[in-house]
Amino acid sequence: xxxxxxxxxxxxxxxxxxxxxxxxxxxxxxxxxxxxxxxxxxxxxxxxxxxxxxxxxxxxxxxxxxxxxxxxxxxxxxxxxxxxxxxxxxxxxxxxxxxxxxxxxxxxxxxxxxxx
Numbered sequence: 001x002x003x004x005x006x007x008x009x010x011x012x013x014x015x016x017x018x019x020x021x022x023x024x025x026x027x028x029x030x031x032x033x034x035x036x037x038x039x040x041x042x043x044x045x046x047x048x049x050x051x052x053x054x055x056x057x058x059x060x061x062x063x064x065x066x067x068x069x070x071x072x073x074x075x076x077x078x079x080x081x082x083x084x085x086x087x088x089x090x091x092x093x094x095x096x097x098x099x100x101x102x103x104x105x106x107x108x109x110x111x112x113x114x115x116x
Contacts, residue, residue, distance in 0.1 A: 001105050002028070004078075004095045009110030012085055020080040020110060022095035029076050033099040036069060036080045038091035038112075049080060050099050058099075062088070085114045 008020040020036065035050035048060045049069040057069055068081040078095050092109040096102030 003105045004107040006093060006095055006107050006110040009093060009112045011113045011115065014086050014114055014116050016085050016114070017081070017083045018085065018112060020082065020093055020095075020112075022078040022080075022107075024076055024078065024095070026073070026076045028097065028104075029071065029078070030073060032097040032104075034069075034071065034078045035096060035098055035102065036067075036078070037094045037096060037102055038089075039094070039109075040088075040091040043091075045094070045102075047100065047102075051078070052099055082112070085112075087114050087116050090114050 002025050005023045012018055033052040035047050037045050037047050039045040048063045049067050051057045051069045051071055066084045071078045090113050092111050094106055094109040097104040
């Protein structure tokens with residue numbers, strides 16, 4: 001299986017925004033639910049947002065109302081728009097197939113650092 005390729009991370013001040021992108025194979029994107037996960041230092045990786053084949057979305061309580069997951073079939077890309085970031089959002093962000101758990105190969109992730 002082909003690894004997803006995440007991008008768009010960076011350093012941002014608290015209250016700022018970032019949009020993450022995840023490039024995947026076209027066939028795999030259409031056939032699966034996709035999620036964004038994050039792993040902060042010393043913590044387990046957690047699912048923060050997911051979108052299924054029908055377009056339904058879900059979010060963890062910690063990001064609900066601030067993050068938005070979307071996908072673009074024409075660009076074979078899954079996005080995560082992150083607004084009103086805070087220091088607790090600092091983590092490496094990954095995308096993967098799956099509605100609950102990541103079930104495909106993991107990519108390298110993209111680092112998001114939020115300064116106070």
